[in-house]
Amino acid sequence: MNPISRTFSILLAVVLAAGAQAQTVDVKNAWVRATVQGQKATGAFMQITAPAATTLVSVSTPVAGVAEVHEMKMDGDVMRMRPLTKGLELPAGKAVQLQPGGYHLMLMDLKLPLQKDTTIPITLTLQNSKGVQSTQDLRVPVLTAPPAGQGEHQHSH
Ligand SMILES: [Cu+2]
Numbered sequence: 001m002n003p004i005s006r007t008f009s010i011l012l013a014v015v016l017a018a019g020a021q022a023q024t025v026d027v028k029n030a031w032v033r034a035t036v037q038g039q040k041a042t043g044a045f046m047q048i049t050a051p052a053a054t055t056l057v058s059v060s061t062p063v064a065g066v067a068e069v070h071e072m073k074m075d076g077d078v079m080r081m082r083p084l085t086k087g088l089e090l091p092a093g094k095a096v097q098l099q100p101g102g103y104h105l106m107l108m109d110l111k112l113p114l115q116k117d118t119t120i121p122i123t124l125t126l127q128n129s130k131g132v133q134s135t136q137d138l139r140v141p142v143l144t145a146p147p148a149g150q151g152e153h154q155h156s157h
Helices: 003-023 150-156
Strands: 026-033 041-049 055-058 064-075 079-082 087-091 093-097 104-110 119-128 133-143
Touching: 026 064, 026 119, 055 064, 079 104, 087 093
Parallel strands: 026 133
Antiparallel strands: 026 041, 041 093, 041 104, 055 087, 055 119, 064 079, 064 104, 119 133
């Protein structure tokens, strides 16, 4: 390899590494709710913190035909969920909770039952403030209830 192409390769590697790092979000307490035979949809939950302003534009997983970012909202006196068509804003340094009753990832058209104590892959598609998109792969445990310290009981206070 000649010195010029070698320098270029190193530069490219640095740029790629910097790009990947800028896009990475911190994900904690991720889990997806286990399903029973015949159930076609479930929710996935996690806490996401982005180091710089980021938008979660979409999600995908091989176990579901359709995966969407949803929010729950009161519609009159009925709680409804709807897809966030413009994605979920992740402000810099602020932990955003995806949890039962709030924002969540909706996995629909499930191809198989999700069994407790297995894990599934979920890919997040993220967009930075310059409009550049990147993906981040997660392994998410399948549970029947939120992990300790997380979840439904937090809604009652
Ligand atoms: Cu939903």
